[in-house]
Each structure stands twice: as C-alpha cells, then as structure tokens.
Amino acid sequence: MSSLQAQISKILTWSCVDGPGNRIVLFLQGCNFNCITCHNPHTIGRCNDCGDCIADCPTDALTLEGGKIRFDPALCTHCDACLVACPINANPMVQTYSVHDILALLGKHKDFVSGITVSGGEATMQLPFIKALFTEMGRDPALAHLTRFIDTNGYLGAAAWTTVLEVTDGVMLDIKAFDRDTHRRLTGRDNARVLDSARMLHTAGKLYELRYLMVPSQTDTAGEIESLMAFTQSLEGPVRVRLNAFRTHGVRGEAAAWPAMEREQVEAAARALAEESTGPVILPALW
Amino acid sequence: MPSETPHIRHIVNDPTLSSAQKARALSLEAENSLPYPALDRETQDALEARLICDMYEGHAPYKPRYVLPDYGVVLKNGSEWLELPVPQTLDEAIHTLMIAYHHVPSVTAMPVYIGQLDDLLLPFCDGVTDADLYQQIKLFWRYLDRVLPDAFMHANIGPTDNRVARTILRVDAELKQIAPNLTFLYDPKISSDEILQMAASNITKCSKPHIANHPLHDEVFGERGYGIVSCYNALPLEGGASTLTRVNLAKVAKLSDDVEDFLTNKLPYYVDLNFRLTEARIDYLFNQSGFFDSFLVTEGWLDETRFTAMFGIFAMAEAVNELQDKIGATGRYGHDAQANALGYKISALLDGLVSKRPMKNVWKGRAMLHSQAGLSTDTGFTPGVRIPYGTEPDPVTHVLALAPHHQYYGSGVSEILTLDETIKPNPEAVTDLCKGAFAKGFREFTANVGGNDLVRVTGYMIRLSDVAQFHAEQGSRTNTTALGAEASKQTLILQRKPRVVANELLAGTNQ
Ligand code: SF4
Ligand code: SF4
Numbered sequence: 001m002s003s004l005q006a007q008i009s010k011i012l013t014w015s016c017v018d019g020p021g022n023r024i025v026l027f028l029q030g031c032n033f034n035c036i037t038c039h040n041p042h043t044i045g046r047c048n049d050c051g052d053c054i055a056d057c058p059t060d061a062l063t064l065e066g067g068k069i070r071f072d073p074a075l076c077t078h079c080d081a082c083l084v085a086c087p088i089n090a091n092p093m094v095q096t097y098s099v100h101d102i103l104a105l106l107g108k109h110k111d112f113v114s115g116i117t118v119s120g121g122e123a124t125m126q127l128p129f130i131k132a133l134f135t136e137m138g139r140d141p142a143l144a145h146l147t148r149f150i151d152t153n154g155y156l157g158a159a160a161w162t163t164v165l166e167v168t169d170g171v172m173l174d175i176k177a178f179d180r181d182t183h184r185r186l187t188g189r190d191n192a193r194v195l196d197s198a199r200m201l202h203t204a205g206k207l208y209e210l211r212y213l214m215v216p217s218q219t220d221t222a223g224e225i226e227s228l229m230a231f232t233q234s235l236e237g238p239v240r241v242r243l244n245a246f247r248t249h250g251v252r253g254e255a256a257a258w259p260a261m262e263r264e265q266v267e268a269a270a271r272a273l274a275e276e277s278t279g280p281v282i283l284p285a286l287w
Numbered sequence: 288m289p290s291e292t293p294h295i296r297h298i299v300n301d302p303t304l305s306s307a308q309k310a311r312a313l314s315l316e317a318e319n320s321l322p323y324p325a326l327d328r329e330t331q332d333a334l335e336a337r338l339i340c341d342m343y344e345g346h347a348p349y350k351p352r353y354v355l356p357d358y359g360v361v362l363k364n365g366s367e368w369l370e371l372p373v374p375q376t377l378d379e380a381i382h383t384l385m386i387a388y389h390h391v392p393s394v395t396a397m398p399v400y401i402g403q404l405d406d407l408l409l410p411f412c413d414g415v416t417d418a419d420l421y422q423q424i425k426l427f428w429r430y431l432d433r434v435l436p437d438a439f440m441h442a443n444i445g446p447t448d449n450r451v452a453r454t455i456l457r458v459d460a461e462l463k464q465i466a467p468n469l470t471f472l473y474d475p476k477i478s479s480d481e482i483l484q485m486a487a488s489n490i491t492k493c494s495k496p497h498i499a500n501h502p503l504h505d506e507v508f509g510e511r512g513y514g515i516v517s518c519y520n521a522l523p524l525e526g527g528a529s530t531l532t533r534v535n536l537a538k539v540a541k542l543s544d545d546v547e548d549f550l551t552n553k554l555p556y557y558v559d560l561n562f563r564l565t566e567a568r569i570d571y572l573f574n575q576s577g578f579f580d581s582f583l584v585t586e587g588w589l590d591e592t593r594f595t596a597m598f599g600i601f602a603m604a605e606a607v608n609e610l611q612d613k614i615g616a617t618g619r620y621g622h623d624a625q626a627n628a629l630g631y632k633i634s635a636l637l638d639g640l641v642s643k644r645p646m647k648n649v650w651k652g653r654a655m656l657h658s659q660a661g662l663s664t665d666t667g668f669t670p671g672v673r674i675p676y677g678t679e680p681d682p683v684t685h686v687l688a689l690a691p692h693h694q695y696y697g698s699g700v701s702e703i704l705t706l707d708e709t710i711k712p713n714p715e716a717v718t719d720l721c722k723g724a725f726a727k728g729f730r731e732f733t734a735n736v737g738g739n740d741l742v743r744v745t746g747y748m749i750r751l752s753d754v755a756q757f758h759a760e761q762g763s764r765t766n767t768t769a770l771g772a773e774a775s776k777q778t779l780i781l782q783r784k785p786r787v788v789a790n791e792l793l794a795g796t797n798q
Contacts, residue, residue, distance in 0.1 A: 014681040016716035017709050022683075022723075112683050112723030114715060285709040 006102075006129040009043055009094045009121070013109050017285070019149045019170065019208065021114025024106060028129075029094045031122040033153050034188040035176065037215055037258075039250040042083040043121040045090035053082035053092050062092050071095070099133045106143050115147030115169070124156040127164060134167035149208065153187075154194035161200060170208030171201050172242075177219045178227035186218065195231070202235045209282075210239055214261045214269065215246040225269050229276045238279035243270055245284050311395075318345035324567040330560045338538045339561040341568065342394075342531050342599075342662065348568050349576040350392040352597075353527040355400040355514045356588035358407055361387050368582035377411040377420070381427050388435060390583070397437040399516040400527070401467060405444045405451040412450060424454045425462070432464040441516040445472035446501045448479040456482075459496070460489045469496035470515040472504070473725070487717035490734050491710060497733040500725045507697050511593070518660035519731045520699045523650050526593025528698070529572050532565045533599030533659045534558060536606035536633065537668055546610050546629065550636055558640045565596050565654065566646065573648045595650040597698050598641050599659030602668035603630055604675050621674030621688050630672065631691045638695040658692065660701035671701050682706060682720055690727035704734045711736065 007029040015025045031044040038044065049069050054062045061075035062082060069092045082092050106116065116137070118130050134148045147169040154173045175194055177183040183191035201207040212228055214220040232239050245261035270281045298304070298312045323346045326334065333339045344352065362380055365373040369390065374380040384402065391398040412420060431440065444452040452471070459469055471486045472478075478501075486496055497519060504513050504521050512524035522528050539557050543549035572578060579591045607620040607630045618626040634656075641656050658671030669675045672692045679685050682704045693700050710716050721732045 012681075014683045014720075016707075016713045021713065021715035022719035109683065109723075111726035112686075112719055114719055282712060285711055 003098055003100065004129045004132045005096045005098045006126045007046070007094050008097050009091050011097075011105070013105075013112070015117070018117040018119060018151060019115070019172065020147070022112055023149070024109060024113055024116045026097075026102065026116070026118045026123075028118060028120045028123045028126050029091060030125050031120055031153070032125060032155055032189070033122065033176075035186055036253060036255045037176075037186060037213065037246055037251060039247070041089045041250070041252050042086065042091045043089075045086070045088040047086075047090040047092055047094065048088065050087075052087060053085040056081045056085040099129065099136055102133055103136055103140065103143070106137065106146065110143060110146065113146065115149060117149040117151055117172075119151035122153050122155065123150055124152050124160070124164075127156070127160060131164045131167065134164065138167055152197075154197035155189060156197060157193065158196065158200050161197065165201075165204055165206055168206060171206050172209045172211060173198050173201065173207060174211045174213065175228070175231075176213060178224055178231065182218060182224070186215070198231075199235065202237070202239060207235075207239060209242050211242045211244060213244045213246060214266055216259050216261055216265075220261065220265055220269070225272060229273055232273075232277045232279070235278075239277070240279045240282065241273060241277060242282040243273075243284070315345055318347050318349075321346045324348075324571045326567055327563065330563045330567075333557060333560045334564060336538070338535055338542075338557050339564055340533050340535065341564060342533070344394060344530075344568075347576070348530070348572040350394075350578055351527050351529045351572065351594055352394045352531050353399050353516055353520060353522055354391050354393050354583075354589065355516060355522055355524050355527040356387070356391055356402075356583060357525045358384060358387055358402040358588070360586065360588045362407060362410075364586070366582070366586055368586060374411070377408065377415050377423055380408060380411040381423060385427075385430060393439075395437055395439055397435050397440055399437075399439050399441055400514050401431070401440060401442050403443045403512075403514065403524075404455060405447070405449050408451045409449060417450070417454075420450060420454050421458065424451075424458045428455075428458050428462055428464065428467070432462070432466040436466055438465045438468055439517045440466050441468045441470060441514070443470050443472060443499075443514055444496070445470075445482070445499075446474035446477040448482040452482060453485065456485050456489055456496070460492045463493045468517075470499050470519075471496045472499045472501040472515070473721075474501040474505075475722075475725075477501070483718055483721070484714065487721065488714040490717050491714050491736050494735045497731060498721055500730050500732070503693075503728075503730050515699070515731070518699075518701045519733065520597065520657065521730065522597075522698060523593040523595060525588070525590045526595070526650060527589075528597045528655075529594045529649070530565050530568045531597040531599055531657065531659070532561050532568070533601055533657075534561050535602050535668065536600055537602035537609060540606035540609040543610070543613070545613050549606075549610055550632070554633070554636065555640060558637065561598065562644055562646075562654070565598070569596060569646070569648050591648075593650050594648070595698060596646060596654040597657045597659075598637075598654040599657045599671075600637060601659045601661060601665070601671050603633065603658075603672040603692075604669040605667070606633065619678070621678065621685070622680060627688050627691075634672065634692045634695045655698035656696050657698040658696045658700040658702075672696075673702055679705065683723065686720070686724045686727060686729065690724070690729055693728045693730045696730065700730055702729075702731065702733060704732075706734050706736050708737045 008026050009029045010027040012025040015023050018025045027043060029043060030046045034044060047069055049064070049067060051064045051069065054064060058079060058081065059075045059077055061072045063070045071093050076093065086092070123130060130150065137143045137146060137148060148167065149170045149172065150168055151172045175198065176187050177191065180191055198207060198210060210232070232241060243266055245266050246258065247260045248256050248258065266283065270283055274281045295313065295316055298309055298316070301309065304312065334341065361371065361383055362374055365371045369386060371383055371386065374383045384407070388398045388401055393399045444455055473483060486498060489495060499515050508523055513521055514524050515521055520528065534557050539553050540549055543553045583589045584591055604620040607626050610629060611618060611626055616625060620626045620630060638656055641654050644654065645652050646654055661670035672689060674685060674688065680688070685704060689702060704720070717734060724732050
C-alpha cells in the first residue's frame with residue numbers, strides 16, 4: 001500500500017456542495033494560481049517554517065521544533081489568528097496524511113458517502129498522492145463503489161491529466177474568465193491551459209461540472225457570458241454549468257472592497273445560458 | 288353550585304383558541320377535577336417533583352394515549368356499529384377511512400394514526416388511472432389537513448415502491464401541509480432506490496417524510512405489524528400504547544452523589560417509581576374506563592392484548608453532563624467519547640431495568656423503552672437522548688455519536704438532524720446520510736432543512752409563518768401550532784443550529 005503523503009489543511013466528512021451526494025472532501029494545501037478573489041487565501045502558500053505566526057497564537061498551539069513548525073490540535077481554539085499573521089498565505093495547521101490514513105477514514109465513513117472529492121488549494125499540485133489514493137480505492141472491494149472527484153483550476157497539463165483520469169470519475173473545473181487579460185489580472189496566469197483542460201476532460205467524459213465565478217464588472221459582462229455560452233456550445237454533448245456569485249467573505253486585499261455579485265444578474269445570466277446551453281445550469285443555493 | 292373559576296374563564300374567553308380547541312381544554316379541566324388514580328406516597332412525591340412525569344395527561348385515563356387500529360378490518364368487513372357497507376371502489380374506501388378516523392380516540396382527541404395507506408388503498412386501485420389517483424389523494428390530503436389539523440396525525444407508506452406511495456409523496460411535496468405527518472418505511476431489500484430518492488427529495492422541500500428503518504422495527508414487532516405515529520413512536524398495529532410516562536434523567540442525576548450512586552441506586556429507584564405510576568394509569572384504563580368494550584375492540588380493529596406501555600426518558604444530555612461535572616470530567620455529551628460512552632451505559636442499564644419488569648395488561652408483558660421528544664414546558668432539558676440545541680456537530684458526527692443508543696429504544700427514538708439549505712439541489716446527500724445512519728443502527732431518520740417554512744419541532748411539524756402569526760396573537764387553525772408556539776418561546780428549538788455544510792474552507796476547524 002502506498003505510503004505517499006499529502007499536505008491537507010482540512011478534511012470534511014460531510015459536504016453536499018462538492019459533487020453528487022455526500023462526499024468526504026480533502027482540502028490540499030498550495031495553489032499555482034494567485035486569485036485576487038480567493039475566499040481562502042491561506043490555502044495558497046506552502047509554509048516555509050519562518051515562525052512568524054507563533055507569536056500571534058493565543059494558546060501556544062504553535063511552536064518551532066528543530067526548525068520546523070509544530071501544530072498541536074489539542075490546544076487550538078480555531079481563532080485563525082495564525083492565518084492572518086502569515087506573510088505568504090500559508091497555514092501552519094496543515095497536517096500530513098498518508099494514503100493509508102485517508103483509506104482508513106473512508107473505511108469508517110463509507111456508508112455515509114457517495115465518494116470523495118479532492119479540492120484545495122489546487123489539488124492537482126499533489127497529483128501523485130491523488131493517483132495513489134484513487135488507485136487504492138479502486139482496488140479495495142469495500143471502497144470500489146465510491147466515486148472519485150477532483151476539483152481543479154484546470155492548470156494541469158494534458159499529459160499529467162492522462163496519468164490520473166483512468167482512476168478518476170469526475171472533475172469539477174473552474175473557469176475564472178474567458179478574456180485572456182481579465183484572466184491574467186484575476187489569477188496571475190493565462191487561461192489557455194484551463195480551456196484546453198476543459199475540452200480534453202469533456203471529450204474524455206470526465207467533466208462533471210464547469211464552474212464560473214461571476215464578479216461584478218469583470219466577469220459578469222455580456223461579452224464574458226456570451227463567451228461562456230459559446231464555449232459550452234463548442235463542447236460536444238451536454239455540460240453542466242454552475243454559476244457562482246462573488247462575495248467578499250474571506251477575501252483579502254484589493255478585492256475585499258469590491259461589491260458582491262447581485263442575485264438578479266446571476267439569475268438573468270442563468271436564464272440566458274439555459275436557453276442556449278446544452279446541460280443543466282446550477283445557481284448558488286444561498287444568497 | 289356555580290362558582291367563578293378564573294383559569295376556566297380564561298380558556299372560555301381566550302381569543303386565540305377556536306371553539307373546538309376550547310372544548311378540548313375544558314374537557315381536560317373536567318377530567319382533572321377528579322382525583323388521580325391512587326398512588327403511593329413516594330410515587331406521588333416523585334411525580335410532583337417531576338422526576339417522573341405522566342405527560343400531563345388527565346387524571347382519569349379513559350382512552351389509550353396512542354391508538355393504531357387496523358383499518359384493513361373496516362375496509363374488508365365494513366362496520367356494523369357505524370352502519371358502513373364494505374367499500375368497493377377507491378372513492379368508497381377513502382370515504383370509509385374518513386369516517387373511521389372520527390371514531391379513533393387518542394391523547395389529542397384526534398387520530399394519531401391514519402394507517403398504512405398504500406397497503407390499505409392499493410387493492411382499490413385496479414383500473415384507476417394515475418390522474419384519478421392523484422386527484423383523489425390530493426382531495427384526501429386537503430381533507431385531512433383541514434378537518435383533522437393535528438401534526439401528530441401520522442400516515443405510513445412503504446416499504447414497497449408502489450403507485451399509492453409515489454402519489455402520496457408527490458402530493459405531499461406539492462401541498463406542503465402540516466398534516467398529515469408521514470413516514471416512509473424503508474427496507475433496502477424491498478424498497479427501490481428511486482422511491483428512497485423521491486422521499487429524500489421531498490425532505491429537501493418540506494422536511495417530510497420521516498424514514499423508518501423497517502428491518503429493525505420488523506424484528507421487534509413481527510408479522511402482525513406496527514405503525515409509526517406522533518414523534519416517531521413505533522407501536523404494535525391493532526393496538527398502540529396505553530400510556531407514555533417518562534423519567535427526567537437530568538433531575539435524577541442532580542440528586543445523585545456520583546456516577547456510581549446514579550447507576551446503582553437513584554436511577555433504578557426512579558425507574559421503579561415510574562413503573563408504579565404507569566401501572567396505576569394502565570390499571571384505571573383497563574379496569575375502570577370501559578374503553579375496551581368499544582366497537583373498535585369487538586369488531587376487531589383493535590386487540591386489547593396489543594397495547595404497550597411506553598417507558599420514556601429525556602434529558603440524557605444534561606444528565607451525562609451533570610455526572611461528568613460530578614467526577615470532574617470536562618467532556619460534553621455528543622462531543623466527547625467518554626461522555627458519550629457514559630450515555631450508552633445509561634441506555635443499556637435502562638434497557639435492562641425495563642425488560643426485566645413484568646407488567647399486567649401490556650403487550651408481551653413488558654414496557655418498551657422510548658427516547659421521548661419533549662413537551663413545550665421542558666425548559667432546560669433536551670429531548671430524549673438528543674444533543675442539545677445549537678451544539679450539534681456535523682450530521683455524520685451527530686449520527687455516529689447517537690447510533691449506539693438506538694438498539695435499546697424499541698418504541699422509538701426522536702431525533703432530528705438539521706441540514707443546511709445548500710443540500711436542496713443535492714438530495715442524494717440526504718439519501719447517503721440516511722443509508723449511513725441505518726447502517727449504523729438508527730431506527731429512524733428525520734431531517735429538517737434550514738429555510739423551509741415547514742419545520743419539525745421536537746417531533747411534529749409547524750409552519751414558521753404560523754408561529755410568527757400566533758405570537759402576534761392571531762390564533763392558529765392547527766393544534767400543534769399552539770404547542771409549537773409555546774415550545775419555541777420557552778425552549779430553544781428554533782435556534783437548532785443549521786449545519787454549516789462545507790462552508791468551503793474555514794481553516795483549522797474540525798481537523
Ligand atoms: S487558529 Fe489555532 S493555531 Fe492558529 S492562532 Fe488560533 S489557536 Fe493558534
Ligand atoms: S504558516 Fe506562514 S508564518 Fe507560520 S511558519 Fe509557516 S510560513 Fe511562517
């Protein structure tokens with residue numbers, strides 16, 4: 001059995017918004033985008049053990065041992081002061097789990113879930129772990145019925161995707177913008193690879209859901225929504241689209257001062273999409 | 288000699304009660320002007336201190352608390368007493384049931400059980416089109432809600448997947464009425480995945496039906512069957528429960544020196560007193576009230592040997608926390624393994640005490656343990672074995688913490704899982720949770736979805752909009768809204784915390 005490990009910032013054993021049914025969700029630490037609209041910026045960086053956050057912890061849950069940050073969950077009060085203190089958007093509470101640990105967790109919860117979703121951060125930055133985990137799940141008769149999903153920003157290259165798709169049941173992929181400049185401004189990266197990934201995953205029958213974040217005056221424009229429509233139509237066969245609405249909750253920096261996305265506009269976009277597009281259009285569950 | 292009795296005058300003049308509700312309250316006053324069935328001093332004291340409780344039922348039990356007639360009898364034979372012929376068509380069958388319900392008493396004076404409706408109606412459905420069936424059920428449902436407006440009134444369907452069950456689910460989701468309450472009996476070997484999925488989808492729309500773990504109940508009740516009524520009571524069909532009495536575990540814990548004293552002295556003592564209370568009430572019902580001479584018994588709708596005694600307990604959470612305090616342990620009920628284990632130990636002890644005690648005029652000669660949902664006056668005490676309002680962990684952790692209790696409570700466990708609205712587009716998650724709960728031994732699965740107007744309070748349904756209106760002193764058409772209004776003001780029921788469902792990545796919590 002694989003002893004590969006992953007850096008995981010959080011595990012949920014109950015989630016109904018990360019794919020079909022109830023799912024165990026692993027939030028893998030680290031991201032290769034740097035979205036200014038990120039609701040969870042502390043998932044982006046990887047800790048460099050600088051120790052800057054230690055002084056801000058009110059309960060001494062953080063210490064430096066042999067040059068490495070050490071986190072004691074028993075002392076933590078979940079105040080998140082360390083996340084604010086970290087200069088590089090990292091998280092000292094991240095823990096290391098092996099494939100074996102996650103299989104054991106799945107064994108305990110298998111009666112309650114439809115499957116697992118690896119999310120992030122950007123989960124595919126720890127692709128060997130995902131591949132090992134999904135492969136072991138498929139081999140274990142007690143877990144083989146569970147579906148295996150990846151939630152991604154789509155930046156992974158095509159060759160890397162092919163190494164994991166065989167053991168993956170579905171992918172949820174975020175498109176942040178269609179206009180290349182807008183995409184670069186919002187994420188720090190070009191969107192060509194994202195769109196390629198979406199096409200490739202759809203052709204492979206693995207694209208469970210396309211996600212599109214509507215940000216006022218940036219990605220809610222008529223042009224962007226038309227591009228989204230055109231893109232879904234360019235894919236052969238129906239595609240499920242989820243529209244997300246920008247909110248400032250958790251956002252840091254410049255975007256924290258941006259207005260939240262209005263419900264009416266998201267609904268109008270959904271109506272337009274539903275008329276033209278080939279699959280279901282999903283709206284936010286809460287406003 | 289007439290005299291002025293202010294509390295009776297208050298009932299008569301209460302602008303928020305309907306005439307029927309006033310009549311019911313007045314009849315209780317009359318019953319309670321009689322002396323209580325004779326109790327010994329110790330039992331009397333414990334009752335007055337509410338260490339044990341009779342659910343404030345009247346002083347002269349003249350009807351069983353829960354009556355579950357076999358309505359198949361009147362559909363098959365008609366009724367001589369009611370001068371009803373044998374029904375031949377679906378209209379006639381439904382009409383016969385509508386008449387029958389009016390003759391079935393219970394604690395609320397309205398029927399708590401209206402039958403295993405698919406079994407009852409399916410034989411009349413040959414040749415009835417889907418459209419006709421839909422229309423008939425819809426009218427039937429409207430009648431039930433308007434004429435018998437009591438959320439304790441309960442219909443059962445399942446475990447088979449059939450036309451009547453599907454139509455009922457469809458109508459129930461469309462009308463979103465308080466009454467009737469509805470339970471789907473689920474058996475993984477018999478029920479289809481589609482009908483379970485339909486039930487789960489209904490839960491996201493109106494927090495109904497509630498789902499019963501049929502194989503577990505079937506094992507307890509066997510061939511002559513059972514029904515689920517009121518706040519998730521599982522009771523013998525053709526019978527029911529003569530009484531529901533209960534022990535306040537928190538008060539018993541408070542009186543105890545330590546865990547040892549609680550387990551070996553105090554709890555057995557108050558269990559014994561609660562038995563004495565139960566016996567006195569059952570004795571009156573069977574030997575003095577004349578209930579069992581009724582046509583319901585002589586025509587075979589009911590069998591007097593099939594009435595159980597429900598032995599209720601509540602405030603397990605406060606009891607465990609109190610005992611933890613006494614031994615200087617900080618772990619809280621529902622969250623800490625040691626505290627939870629103490630809870631399981633208490634349930635196992637109760638099971639032993641209740642199953643050892645022979646009882647007269649009780650089904651199989653033994654009472655049945657029940658995790659009781661609570662009353663509107665239970666301020667500061669959590670229903671049954673539930674985790675206190677507002678402190679519940681996520682639904683899966685919640686289920687895992689409570690599942691080991693369920694094996695002991697043969698006559699039902701009242702439990703509600705609160706789910707965030709984000710579950711609405713994903714009813715499969717409800718199905719997953721339900722299947723997981725049943726795999727871990729849950730007898731019943733009940734979920735409330737945040738944002739629904741129709742919600743469960745302790746075990747019955749109310750409309751949030753009705754409660755708001757009642758608080759504005761406008762009165763309500765349904766009996767349980769009055770109860771619910773009292774409950775929501777006095778206890779923290781409406782503060783039951785909607786579960787945070789994957790609120791993306793709240794860092795550091797729950798690791
Ligand atoms: S979240 Fe935990 S580790 Fe971080 S500062 Fe607060 S107590 Fe310390
Ligand atoms: S979490 Fe951030 S501040 Fe804390 S040690 Fe790591 S890099 Fe430094």
